[in-house]
Amino acid sequence: MSENKLTGAEIVIKALKDQGVDVIFGYPGGAVLPIYDALFKQNDLRHILVRHEQAAVHAAEGYARSTGKVGAVLVTSGPGATNAVTGLTDALMDSIPIVCLTGQVPTHLIGNDAFQEADTTGITRPCTKHNYLVKDVNNLARTMHEGFYVARSGRPGPVVIDIPKDVQFAEGTYVPPGEVKHKTYRPQVKPDLSLVEQAVELIANAKRPIFYTGGGVINSGPMASKLLTQFVRMTGYPCTNTLMGLGAYPASDRQFLGMLGMHGTYEANLAMHGCDVMINIGARFDDRVTGKLSAFSPDSKKIHVDIDPSSINKNVRVDIPIVGDCAHVLEDMIRIWKARQKRPDQVALKQWWAQIEEWRGRDCLRYVKTDPIIKPQYALERLRELTRKHDTYITTEVGQHQMWAAQFIPFEEPNRWMTSGGLGTMGYGLPAAIGTQIAHPDSLVVDISGEASFMMNMQEMATAVQYNLPVKILILNNQYMGMVRQWQELLHGSRYSQSYSEALPDFVKLAEAFGGVGLRATKVSEVDDVLNQMIDIRRPVIVDMCVDQKENCFPMIPGGRAHNEILLGPADQMGEETRAGEATPEEGMVLV
Amino acid sequence: METTIEKHTISVLVDNEPGVLARVIGLFSGRGYNIESLTVAEVDAEQKVSRITIVTSGTRMIIEQIKNQLDRLVPVHRVRDLTDEGPHIERELALIKVAGTGDRRIESLRIADIFKARVVDATLSSFVFEMTGSAAELDDFIGLMRQLGLVDVSRTGVAAISKGAASL
Structure with a gap:
């Protein structure tokens, strides 16, 4: 290698380090092998091997949201990039700074329908803040620095940098971050x-x-x-x-x-x-x-x-x-x-x-307490009490459990709450918890989950076990896609079309099969004990919290209704609520 | 909620880099905005800057959204609403092929003369006219030619520039 020249792969690693990246979440493949080789030859930059590229992006989101830093992702071409699309869209909708490096087939094969080729910049154009295809190794360092600048400046968002394999092998000149200035992008931060x-x-x-x-x-x-x-x-x-x-x-x-x-x-x-x-x-x-x-x-x-x-x-x-x-x-x-x-x-x-x-004074979050059946709200109230003295970060999946978490878990400071808001991505919580735990190894990280959401990215249990990350997955298991069931009950005459979680695995055995710890609570008297165990065990834990199957999440403003038409739950005795289905206007029914 | 549909001509200066046009078009299709016409060409080879002229329509709120969304794209330098910012010139060029013989052929030539369309190709049975003007003038001419043997039209879309000394 000639002097002051680095390979594209080395430029990538050096740029990541110079941008302050200490962890990158990724999954190898043919088109990123040179970068993985460069990773192998150094020790400063830690790579976390996920089990699916979607999870790599969510993990980076969890990392970014809990630290305020840019999350970094490395995936291969074709399926690696397309799998990352959901995560990128999630980051775009929630304005999370991510830099996602994707491998690409060598430049001379681009457009040739080569093995594991996808038009990554084309596919990710609408789901990134900006993206790049780097065809010349001498533009690589500048593009990397620019990508980080774009991801974190103004309204943050995801940036994809697509790097063909021949560019990773080619030698070029490295430029440090200080010398790179974006031509035009200067978001306004000071107000009029x-x-x-x-x-x-x-x-x-x-x-x-x-x-x-x-x-x-x-x-x-x-x-x-x-x-x-x-x-x-x-x-x-x-x-x-x-x-x-x-x-x-x-x-x-x-x-x-x-x-x-x-x-x-x-x-x-x-x-x-x-x-x-x-x-x-x-x-x-x-x-x-x-x-x-x-x-x-x-x-x-x-x-x-x-x-x-x-x-x-x-x-x-x-x-x-x-x-x-x-x-x-x-x-x-x-x-x-x-x-x-x-x-x-x-x-x-x-x-x-x-x-x-x-x-x-209406106490709108009041619910009918039952015994021995566990109400999901009760489980979260107990979680709130039992984690009060802990340094806690909460992630969630998407659905009823997410809304209950937002209602029942209080946050005293920012960066403690990681949830998929804009896109509403089921399967977000576990990988986000992994990313959060990587950033805060000694803190308590709980993924408040539903059984259906959990199964969308449950392969990441293996990641948690591999890196000995003591993430806690608290499944509020009601054996339904609860929010879908709630809408079907309120708006579709209780016709529960395809929303029952048939053929669920035994989550305790599942945890054990992954090498984690499984716990289960089926009645109120078991809740505190199970949650305390969950908190104390310094290993990945899945809690199968078997809750009331038919509980609905209130208050609720049904689609197409105004704030003052809010529905309260059955525990509210004022008796003025109407059922959502009866009074939802037709234009409201089409809304999601 | 206002519902009046306005038509606006918007000029956009962008970095002439791969994908920039796809970004602009994707923005319009992804968010459901109208494109009535769109033209693009490099205007500064040294700085690699292209100018895109978009004619679009929508409510005032949508037009404001379109401009803000365009301005948010990373390779976009400047967005100007020529319709809002005062007097400007809009021009479009069309190539119009008319086939026919006898009286209809002569009539097409007479009308072309009135509209100041130039003959750029002629055979014994056809003409290609080149015409520059506002989109409405082109519409009028093409409408007349339709009755005289129009066989093909190619239009460039609108190019526009503000009047006076100021630059974009």
């Missing part, structure tokens, strides 16, 4: 101050305000959560978080109303509906949050802070649009608030809080 000033005036003069904050606050970094908490407390206003935003504001605080949206709390949704000033920070008016758009918070002036201009006025027209990074905007808001010595209208605020407390 005049708009922030207008926003502060509107906030200060509000009578019925609410902070509605989302994943943008988490993505902005821990400082944004601190500033948010500071600002919300300065104002004395109520605050609700989206599913993605949980942890940005401490759940134990009286000003916190819980999550909002389809399965959000009664008080959060009614406060959103009835507010006169809505302060949206880093949320995107997602359809799970807004419900029926034409009836969404009809009487409010809306402030929207977002780093992505295309999120503004996409679904909901706002009065004060502020493009910028949440931490920057919050800092400016606090500074201007202090400088102008703002003090909210205390009389109005007192009335507003009285109204909110009345809503909160």
Whole structure:
């Protein structure tokens, strides 16, 4: 090898290290063998071998979300890349910074239908923030650094870098990160101050305000959560978080109303509906949050802070649009608030809080406790109590258990909660837990799961066992795809088409077959003991928590309905709820 | 919710790199936006910059979305809404083949003269006309030719530029 020249594979490794990557999640194959060979020859960069490429991306997402760093993935061409597509789409929808390296057939074979060839950049174009095909080894280092810059800047997202095998073998020049500057991509992080000033005036003069904050606050970094908490407390206003935003504001605080949206709390949704000033920070008016758009918070002036201009006025027209990074905007808001010595209208605020407390008094998360049948909510309440003193990270799969987790597990700080929000990817939780555990080896990482979701990526138990990762998989096993069953019950005349989990494995034996530990609870009296064992065992554990098969997740705003048409559960004695199916308008039925 | 459909001409400067047009087109198809016409060519060989002109239609909210979504693409340098930003010129070029003999052939030539379309190919039984103008003028000419033996049309789509001294 000539001097100062590296092979493409070596350039990849060097660039990863220079970008601060210490772990990469991947799966080898023919088109990435040179990179795997270069990995073999060094010890700084750790490779975690997953069992399916989708899981590699989810694991990197878990790593990224729990650390705030960029997650790195390495997969082969063709099926390796296509398997990664679900993970990439998930990361795009939830704005998670990922750099995914894919092998490609040698450049002279591209377009030839070669073995394990797929048009990776074509396939991943709509499911990445940006992607690259590197055809010249001398562009490789620059592209790697640019890819990391794009993934983490502005609204974060996944980036694919497709590297043909001949480029991995070829020799080229390495350039360090400092010398690489993107030609044009400069997202706006500092807001237009005049708009922030207008926003502060509107906030200060509000009578019925609410902070509605989302994943943008988490993505902005821990400082944004601190500033948010500071600002919300300065104002004395109520605050609700989206599913993605949980942890940005401490759940134990009286000003916190819980999550909002389809399965959000009664008080959060009614406060959103009835507010006169809505302060949206880093949320995107997602359809799970807004419900029926034409009836969404009809009487409010809306402030929207977002780093992505295309999120503004996409679904909901706002009065004060502020493009910028949440931490920057919050800092400016606090500074201007202090400088102008703002003090909210205390009389109005007192009335507003009285109204909110009345809503909160409905105790919307109440459920009918049973014995010996375990209610899923009860299992999570016990998990909450028994993990209180632990350094805990929670991941979830997708479905009822996910919504119950969001309702019943409180988060006091950001980066503790990893869930698939936008895409709603079943099978996300276990690999995400693995990625989280890799980043936080001594912490307690629990994947709150359903039996159906778990089986979508259960092969990753082998990864957990291989790397001795003590992840805990808490399966709330109701033998149904619970959310599908719930919708079928409420909207399709209880015709449970294909939603029963037939032929389930014995999860205890399954855990043992993988070399982990299996535990089971079938009655209330066993719950604490099983959860305590789960927490204490320093090995991968699957808990088969056999819960009530027919429990539904409430509150619920059915599709096509407004926030104030929220349905409460059977434990609520007020008796004014209607069944979702009876009153769901036709246009609501087509919504998902 | 406003429902008035507006037609806008949008100019986009992009890096002339592989896949950039696919990104723009994919954005429109993936999000369900309309493309009435789209033209693209490199305008700065040294900087490798191409200019895309898109004519699209939608509600005001959709048009704003389209511009923001375009601006969000990493290789996009600049997005300008010529319709919003004031006076601009729009031109389209078409090649129009008309076949026929006798009176119809003579009539097509007379009309071409009125529309200032140029004959760029002639045989004893056909003409190819080249015409430049607004999309509406081309529509009018092609409509008349349809009755006189139109056999083929090739149109470039709209190219547009703002009036006055300012650059994009």
